[in-house]
Amino acid sequence: xxxxLVVLSILFLSSSARAGGDAxxxxxxxxxxxxxxxxxxxxxxxxxxxxTLIAPDxxxxxxxxxxxxxxxxLVDSVDYTKPGGDRIAVKxxxxxxxxxxxxxxxxxxxxxxxxxxxxxLASACTVREHLVAGAEVxxxxxxxxxxxxxxxxxxxxEALLPxxxxxxxxxxxxxxxxxxxxxFIAGGNGTDTxxxxxxxxxxxxxxxxxxxxxxxxxGLAVPGAPCGNGGVYVRxxxxxxxxxxxxxxxxxxxxxxxxxxxxxxxxxxGGCAATGGLGWLALAVPIGGLVRRRRRPR
Numbered sequence: 001x002x003x004x005l006v007v008l009s010i011l012f013l014s015s016s017a018r019a020g021g022d023a024x025x026x027x028x029x030x031x032x033x034x035x036x037x038x039x040x041x042x043x044x045x046x047x048x049x050x051x052t053l054i055a056p057d058x059x060x061x062x063x064x065x066x067x068x069x070x071x072x073x074l075v076d077s078v079d080y081t082k083p084g085g086d087r088i089a090v091k092x093x094x095x096x097x098x099x100x101x102x103x104x105x106x107x108x109x110x111x112x113x114x115x116x117x118x119x120x121l122a123s124a125c126t127v128r129e130h131l132v133a134g135a136e137v138x139x140x141x142x143x144x145x146x147x148x149x150x151x152x153x154x155x156x157x158e159a160l161l162p163x164x165x166x167x168x169x170x171x172x173x174x175x176x177x178x179x180x181x182x183x184f185i186a187g188g189n190g191t192d193t194x195x196x197x198x199x200x201x202x203x204x205x206x207x208x209x210x211x212x213x214x215x216x217x218x219g220l221a222v223p224g225a226p227c228g229n230g231g232v233y234v235r236x237x238x239x240x241x242x243x244x245x246x247x248x249x250x251x252x253x254x255x256x257x258x259x260x261x262x263x264x265x266x267x268x269x270g271g272c273a274a275t276g277g278l279g280w281l282a283l284a285v286p287i288g289g290l291v292r293r294r295r296r297p298r
Contacts, residue, residue: 025193026190026193028139028145028160030078030156031140037117038053040074042059042070043073044068049062049196051199052119052212054119057091058107058110059073060107060215061106061107061108062217069093071090073088073110076114089111090108091111093106094106102177102178103182104218105215107243119212120254121251122204125257131235132166137163138159138202139159139193139197139201141157142155142196143193143195147194149225161187164188172221173232178238182234183232183235184214185232186214186230187229192219200215201214201216206254213233217233218231
């Protein structure tokens with residue numbers, strides 16, 4: 001489920017390995033005005049993604065959203081087609097190295113700072129303590145709201161998703177080169193992210209408030225409707241040191257037992273060697289819809 005972008009035609013088929021009704025994200029609810037002010041719409045010439053403000057002038061999104069060439073972000077808005085919010089030009093954007101085979105993460109540097117308070121990232125210790133099977137996480141994004149992915153939603157929506165596989169080892173869509181623990185699986189049974197939610201946040205509730213634990217990437221390698229079966233989310237704590245190195249930004253992270261993880265505790269190497277993968281497919285729909293990257297079934 002690449003939960004990405006409003007596009008005109010098929011966006012970047014990645015040749016290596018790796019985008020209506022009033023129901024929400026899929027199975028969620030519309031976000032009220034003023035809610036989740038740090039969640040932004042990432043706008044490219046022919047595509048729309050979601051993202052999260054993690055420093056005053058830095059947005060975290062998906063790697064495949066960077067491939068669409070974002071030109072501006074819309075901050076503090078609950079509908080990217082309506083007046084309101086702040087449009088800020090993209091100064092530069094960069095995807096994680098070899099994102100098609102590793103972490104589907106990208107970062108955007110803005111031309112000037114945004115007004116909303118940036119979101120705190122989950123530390124590795126926070127994820128270990130709270131991101132467990134059966135826990136609930138909250139996905140937020142500007143994606144479509146039907147299981148078929150054929151509606152025309154442009155509203156910011158949210159949904160609570162159950163964590164199904166906290167290590168991302170149970171589905172063929174999991175990236176073997178960073179498994180276990182590089183990603184996690186959440187959602188399903190009609191509650192899910194969809195096209196246009198790519199790059200958007202998955203929040204984990206902690207004593208410090210909601211922290212950014214995951215980034216929306218793609219759907220599961222299962223047949224059926226493109227949205228509604230659950231999806232794969234990249235762990236944000238795994239790329240914190242990379243984010244700091246490329247942006248130079250001060251990124252706030254959650255603490256555990258009153259103590260924050262040091263960068264040394266963040267392992268970006270993954271757990272296993274690459275397995276070859278199944279390949280990635282970027283799906284696009286007519287303007288008015290959104291793109292969601294989906295791993296092909298075997």
